[in-house]
Amino acid sequence: MADLAKPLPQFTPGSEPYWDALSNHELRLQRCHACGTFRFYPSPMCHAPDCMGLDYDWAEVSGRGEVYTYTVVHRPVSEAWVDDTPYVIAMIRLDEGPVMMSNVVDCEPADVRIGLPVEVVFRDLAEGVTLPCFRPAS
Amino acid sequence: MIETLSREAAIIGIGSTEMRNPDGRSGMSLYMEAIKNAMEEAELTKSDIDGFLVYPPNGSMRFHTELTEQLGSANFGKSLCDFPLVGGLMVGLAVNKARSAVFHDQCKNVIVVGGGTWRSSSHRTPIGLSGVDLSESIYHSREPISMEYEFPYGLHLPALAAMVTQRHMQEFGTTSEQLAAIAVAARKHAALNERALLRTPISVDDVLSSRMIAEPLHLLDCSYIADGASAFIVTSAERARDAVQEPVWILGSGQAQSFQHMGHLCRGSDSEFDLVRTVGKIAAGQAFTQAGLGPEDVDVAELNDSFTTTVLLQLEDYGFCAKGEAGDFVADGRLELGGALPLNTHGGLLSEGDNGLGNSIPALIEAVTQLRGDAGERQVEGAEVAMVSGVSESLSSYSVALLGRN
Numbered sequence: 001m002a003d004l005a006k007p008l009p010q011f012t013p014g015s016e017p018y019w020d021a022l023s024n025h026e027l028r029l030q031r032c033h034a035c036g037t038f039r040f041y042p043s044p045m046c047h048a049p050d051c052m053g054l055d056y057d058w059a060e061v062s063g064r065g066e067v068y069t070y071t072v073v074h075r076p077v078s079e080a081w082v083d084d085t086p087y088v089i090a091m092i093r094l095d096e097g098p099v100m101m102s103n104v105v106d107c108e109p110a111d112v113r114i115g116l117p118v119e120v121v122f123r124d125l126a127e128g129v130t131l132p133c134f135r136p137a138s
Numbered sequence: 139m140i141e142t143l144s145r146e147a148a149i150i151g152i153g154s155t156e157m158r159n160p161d162g163r164s165g166m167s168l169y170m171e172a173i174k175n176a177m178e179e180a181e182l183t184k185s186d187i188d189g190f191l192v193y194p195p196n197g198s199m200r201f202h203t204e205l206t207e208q209l210g211s212a213n214f215g216k217s218l219c220d221f222p223l224v225g226g227l228m229v230g231l232a233v234n235k236a237r238s239a240v241f242h243d244q245c246k247n248v249i250v251v252g253g254g255t256w257r258s259s260s261h262r263t264p265i266g267l268s269g270v271d272l273s274e275s276i277y278h279s280r281e282p283i284s285m286e287y288e289f290p291y292g293l294h295l296p297a298l299a300a301m302v303t304q305r306h307m308q309e310f311g312t313t314s315e316q317l318a319a320i321a322v323a324a325r326k327h328a329a330l331n332e333r334a335l336l337r338t339p340i341s342v343d344d345v346l347s348s349r350m351i352a353e354p355l356h357l358l359d360c361s362y363i364a365d366g367a368s369a370f371i372v373t374s375a376e377r378a379r380d381a382v383q384e385p386v387w388i389l390g391s392g393q394a395q396s397f398q399h400m401g402h403l404c405r406g407s408d409s410e411f412d413l414v415r416t417v418g419k420i421a422a423g424q425a426f427t428q429a430g431l432g433p434e435d436v437d438v439a440e441l442n443d444s445f446t447t448t449v450l451l452q453l454e455d456y457g458f459c460a461k462g463e464a465g466d467f468v469a470d471g472r473l474e475l476g477g478a479l480p481l482n483t484h485g486g487l488l489s490e491g492d493n494g495l496g497n498s499i500p501a502l503i504e505a506v507t508q509l510r511g512d513a514g515e516r517q518v519e520g521a522e523v524a525m526v527s528g529v530s531e532s533l534s535s536y537s538v539a540l541l542g543r544n
Contacts (some may be wrong), residue, residue: 006292009283010214031430041399043289063289072353073292073301077302081292089297089352089403099401103291114308 006080008028008129015042019056022130026121029098040098064137065094065121071110088112092134106135144428147237148378148385149541150247151180151371154269157335157491159258159365165195168367169251170208176369181382181434182247184209187371189218189248192234195229195255195367195497211221218245220400228252229498229528230421230537234391236372246377252496253367264536276363280531283492285397288397296360298400298532299445300352304337304413307354307451309462310462315355315504316469317446318345320481321488323445323473328485330475336362336489364491368499370506384544389431389523393423400532418455418536425459425538433457434538437521439479439510440501443486449473452527456538498528502539509543 012021021028029038033047034053037045038061046053070090076082088104090112104112105121118134125131153175155168158476169192177187187209202219210216218239222231236248281299282298283289306312322342325393328334340358378385394417397403405412411419426430426432433456435515443449450464458479473481484490484504487497505524509511521543 002158005290007241007285009287009290012286015286029490040401041284058399069305071297071304071355073294073300074352075284075294075296077289077292077294077297084292087292089291089293090303092400101293101399101401102411103287114304117284125290135477 006125007015008125009131014044018042019129020060021060022122022132023124023128025130027063027120028058028060028130029096030056032056036085037092038096038098040094040122042099061094061096063094065118067091067104067112067114067116067118067136068093069114070104070112072112079089090134092118100132103133104135105133142429143388144389146241146375147372147388147544148375148381149370149385149388149425149502149506150373150378150385151176151182152369152379153179154333154500154503154504155176155366157364157366157408157493162258165367166204167255168253168255168365168382169205169369171367173209173249173251173252176249176371179383180371182371187249188216189236189245190216190424191218191220191222191235191248191250193228193252193254194221194533195217195253206328209431216331219247221233224376228320228496228537229502229526230391230539231528232392233372233388233502236393237388240372240377242372243374246373248372250353250372250499251281251367251369252499254494255365256413256492256494257363258327269386281332281536282398282530287399294352294355295531296355296445297352299447300355301400302413302451302533303354303445303447306447309414310465312450312465314346315342316341316465317354317450318447319468320443320446320473321345323468323471324482324486324488326474327483328489328514330514331367331484331490334485334490335364336485336491344478351355355445355447358488361444361487362489363490364493366491366493368496370499370502373380385509386509387541387544389540389542390425390428391537391539392421392428393535394418394420395535400534403534414451415461416451416455416533416536418452418527418538419457421527421536422456425540429526429542431523431538431540433525436479437523438483438505438518439481439525440483440486440524441481441527442498442501443482444492444529444531444533446488448529448533449481449535451507452529453534453538456527457525468526475518483513483516483518485511498526498537501528502526502541505541
């Protein structure tokens with residue numbers, strides 16, 4: 001049944017600090033040294049319109065945000081997700097600004113709506129691999 | 139005749155295969171059949187073709203030399219071989235590049251070819267999750283999906299489009315019934331197109347009662363996966379005057395890119411571009427400016443319909459209606475033959491079939507057919523200007539071409 005395992009995220013050069021922090025159950029994003037803007041997805045250059053900063057640190061964020069948009073998936077991407085179906089994929093706008101894709105968990109899919117306040121919850125997938133998911137804010 | 143700024147190049151040949159591939163032929167085999175059909179129609183020989191813009195069906199970066207081997211025996215002097223590797227948005231880019239090559243005498247005749255074996259090469263899962271009528275491949279296409287930050291959440295292409303749709307519904311009150319009208323029109327047209335794979339008429343209720351894939355998109359809101367290839371030939375204005383077929387003129391083209399990761403377009407309404415305000419506006423604006431035309435001049439529109447939502451966004455961003463009003467615009471048969479803006483008169487990706495890479499070429503083939511007046515039962519009477527578009531699978535990047543009758 002090895003086929004039914006969900007594929008683990010494929011790490012890319014430069015993103016190790018993101019995944020290392022997650023395995024310690026911390027959500028850390030790049031923050032530009034020049035202008036202080038947080039960004040996601042991890043990338044070499046600051047995303048701010050007027051900044052070309054290349055230097056950054058990995059700063060912890062609140063893990064709080066809201067649902068920008070979402071879908072309830074009824075036809076899973078592969079058999080590995082059958083037990084989770086229906087599942088919610090959402091774009092989460094963090095309080096710090098960046099938007100990340102995630103799952104909204106620990107609630108009924110029908111309760112998810114645009115604007116729903118959410119908070120991060122950490123799902124350990126394997127040794128050293130943790131996925132940030134979100135649940136309705138307490 | 140319409141007044142326009144730009145008549146530098148023309149399309150003088152089109153060719154296609156069927157949209158099915160029961161014998162499991164290779165992508166190369168399908169490509170050569172489409173190319174042969176286009177060359178024969180234009181009465182061109184191997185030595186007349188000196189440019190290729192191709193989407194390698196096998197993913198090979200050597201595909202241009204493989205192609206040259208087959209068409210080069212009379213003349214290996216091919217002076218343009220390039221890969222417009224921009225996914226669903228290929229058509230406008232290819233038109234633009236081919237037009238430039240023939241205008242600047244880099245080439246005499248450029249062939250653009252695309253397509254593939256999306257259905258026959260799809261990965262089928264043992265427990266048949268897809269139901270009976272939709273191949274697996276639309277769920278397995280990983281091209282626009284980040285394997286690090288998106289796929290681990292169970293993302294597939296319909297889910298991406300569904301999130302865009304949800305946002306459109308939230309902001310503008312768009313309904314599933316309105317989206318369904320787009321699929322109904324496509325199917326009505328497919329019934330008049332022998333090449334189309336899905337030809338049985340459907341109703342709005344049929345769309346709404348088809349299986350939910352990713353809310354709010356149903357099975358019939360999603361394109362129908364197919365195999366096949368299509369090709370067209372572009373030549374200069376001077377050569378076009380001597381062409382065997384009635385030339386169809388390239389009046390304008392444009393393209394614009396935006397996100398790879400969709401989080402970048404999850405912005406507030408204060409931003410010019412976001413998930414539901416696309417850069418298609420730029421692509422269409424460039425094409426209209428070059429042509430000296432506007433949306434009101436378009437007689438027939440062959441627009442990418444990877445999902446019903448894809449059409450909805452384009453109608454607004456290309457200027458056929460105001461932002462947020464496409465839901466109302468598509469009602470009352472406006473997109474159907476006889477309506478104010480006949481759209482996807484061949485059935486589109488929703489009903490003719492979606493052959494994957496280069497899937498925007500069949501729309502161009504249909505536009506040329508309409509402008510030649512060769513569309514038979516589905517002919518738009520008096521069609522002089524057609525719009526063709528290609529859109530990336532993630533609905534983030536757009537290309538547009540405007541074509542005109544001789």
